[in-house]
Amino acid sequence: MNFLDSEDLLGINLESPDASSRTYHVPVMTEEVCALLRPSAGMLMLDGTLGGGGHTEMFLDAGAEVIGLDQDTNAIEAAGARLARFGSRVRLVEGNFRNAASVLESLGERRGLGGVLLDIGVSSHQLNEASRGFAFMKDGPLDMRMGQATAQTAADLVNTWQAAELARIFKEYGEEPRAAQVAARIVSLRVQHPFETTFDLAAAVSSVVPRTGARHPATKVFQALRVAVNDELGALQEALAGIPALLVPGARFGVITFHSLEDRIVKHFFKERSQEWIDRPEWPEPRRNPNRIFRLLTPHPIDAGVEETDSNPRARSAKLRVVEKIESPQIS
């Protein structure tokens, strides 16, 4: 899958949503998530990307107890209203899933987790809300922070980073072929007037990148900046490194990604921790994998079905991968 088939900003509903309603975000692949994570009465689960609370609500409906985490205050508020009826079975915390272990500790929670879901990326609310600065189709402050505690906005990056650093992220995170030209243009324009709004940046990018097809010329640059502002890949890597230790044997851990950079990280991590045997050219024979802690439940990622993608275009690029923690990790 091409990185930019993901979270196609042109494909999403850009109507202004009511943050407290169910239009905050439509959860993807609910049936598949439920079938694979198997939420049940008494199970303690972590939803590391609470959003509008759709997946969490499904876990709660199945009888599970849920700790819902999101770095966005708006998500905590919207989901809090939606999930209030579940009382103490749900605890919502504003924070980053890269710090899942310390969140559990701060709650005094010593039980292991029976299930974890990360449905990463941005919510429809974040994309739709002009004031959050994610959408080049709406004018707003050039922000792009998913969490209000994130230190630097997209404006901070484009107004202070060196051209080489901007070009690197446009290339690596956006696969923008004209990364260097866009970075040079930004640096020359910001001398006259610092970038403040999404329209400022979209216009600058459009002056260098020609429009091809239906996609807006600024799509790749906006996506790259979003990944950089929120350190999305770093947060995912830290979460993958830390979450396994929080799981009880038999627990299931699912990750939904929306672009290939993230999916690749999840795919490799799950493979590395689930394959039984490893081989190296210098070894006479394969050896047991000492890092094996999982059984891979999805040798191929699960995609959303046609019915779902027809009604929710955002689900088109979603990929779900799930592992199960094995009873006793095998040591060679």
Ligand SMILES: C[S@@+](CC[C@H](N)C(=O)[O-])C[C@H]1O[C@@H](n2cnc3c(N)ncnc32)[C@H](O)[C@@H]1O
């Ligand atoms: C795709 S939405 C999740 C939607 C949710 N599953 C639902 O049912 O509504 C992603 C959410 O994860 C949050 N998020 C993304 N990265 C995060 C991180 N590193 N830590 C905490 N929350 C994060 C975003 O703020 C956003 O609200």
